[in-house]
Amino acid sequence: MHKKSCIFKLRKYKILLLMLLPALIYTLIFSYLPMAGIVLAFKNYNYADGIFKSPWSGFENFRFFFSSGQAFKVTRNTILYNLAFMVVNTLLQLAVAIFLSEIKGKIFKKTAQSVMFLPYFISWVIVSVIAFNFLSYDYGIINSFLSSMGLNKIDFYGTPKYWIGILIFFNAWKGIGYGSVIYLSAIMGIDTEMYESAEIDGANIFQRIFYITVPSLVPTIIILLLLAVGQIFRGNFDMFYQLVGTNGILFDITDVIDTFTFRALIRSNDVGMAAASGLYQSVFCFITIVTTNYLVKRYEKDYSLF
């Protein structure tokens, strides 16, 4: 009986299944097949033997990854930067969204929003040129200004301590347009009746914002923060690689798991180490994403993925 209904359904869904086939094959090849390759983290890979014939090496790759202190460093950097980005971006985007929603000048609002979206559309390669324009020791605008004031120049590209701020700045700069729109659309969804009755009760604008707008936005903020926490083990490769480049002096402060893995694979050809750090990242990402998704589901059912 079961077999009959299965074949019956196959016939019924024949075209639908055919329509799904391309994406299924694509996902199978590019997402599921590589999962089998995680064994590389436990092998001593050489090109000739390929993935399956290369000799096993147990936890050797991991041992080096952890004992060299690299694991701790890049993990610390990845997590701390993501936390900093979350805090700074949320505050900035919220503030901008609230202001944009309340101030009246239409032309100003439209222009400001458009201009703020500009950084979102360019690539990080272009941002690295902009950064150079500002930070270069010989030609950067900051240093020209400093020396014209008779002050000492600052060697940004040679001094790690400035980069926490630099990276936070550019990350915020690039995302302000996109992020403020999310909060802005959430604000648009707030019931205006509450504002009207608050005004009648004599609330001033600051009170209206702090007692109505912000509390109404809390669900959105929490969901976005939870989703961001789910990605806390993923670094923004494009940004870190383009801004920092191959400038080894800065790596202690700026290296994240993604850039570390990339360099281990492409520059050092250390496949074992790269596979180990990659697997390490995937496992922790899995844990954090599943956990935060579960929390999102418990908090607000509609927003979860599953």
Add this chain to the structure above:
Amino acid sequence: MKKGRTDVLIFNITGYFITGLVALVCLVPFIMVLSASFSEEKLVLKDGFSLLPRNFSLDAYKTVFEKPEIIGRAYLVTIVLTITGTILGLFLTSMTGYVLQRKDFDWRNRFSFFFYFTTLFSGGLVPYYILMVRYLRLKDSYLALLLPLLFNVFNLIIMKSYMSGIPVAFTEAAIIDGCGDFSIYYRIILPLSKPVLATVGLFIALAYWNDWYNSMLYINDELKYTLQYFLYMRINNIEAYKKIIAQSGGQVGSFIELPTQTLRMALTVVVTGPIILAYPLAQKYFVKGITIGAVKG
């Protein structure tokens, strides 16, 4: 009444100031790059970059356009890649999204999970790279630039949630007329999905246009560089670029006379150009897309 006016005033002053400042900070860097590209190299080398051009000069641009085919090639590769990828990607994503939102498709949750699971766990860079290079043999292949960005779950979700909002009434009439599943998708759902197709299409197009990562991983052939990777390679080795231009024996002068810093800025402007002009049009669709996407997480 007076109290109400002062708090609004303070708020407005703060509001206009802060948003104006943020907008300015977003704009000024572009102006600086633009100014630097129109500056005289000698003055930049001496005094550095500035907000306004140092002694207006077209030298940097003259150098770039001395051999326009170099950057022209990168443009061609990128444009063809973007158009092909966007069309194919849209087709793939919309078709899949349509099937997964068909409420009469009993297996849709299982297949959806198959796709969604890939956002939970990934094999990582190393297996993916080895797959592409050793097993699929895509090193230095255009396919290596096309395939990675074709389809992703984020776009699939957007597509699926939009399509599930299309009233069943539209398809019911077609089913009665004997329309097959694919025809319903192609003749009815697609035309009704123009807004989401525009939004997702722009997401895909932007991803292709700005991609440099896949070029860095898989492409060694200079003729196959995409725009952003071209820019990356050239600005990090501007001397090599200058050599090519100098050897063309044109009017720009010898290698020593060619600009360097302003040249890098001019290259950046030429690469960025179209995006600045096109993005206001795209912005509208992006905002719509973010709203749909944000609501559905």
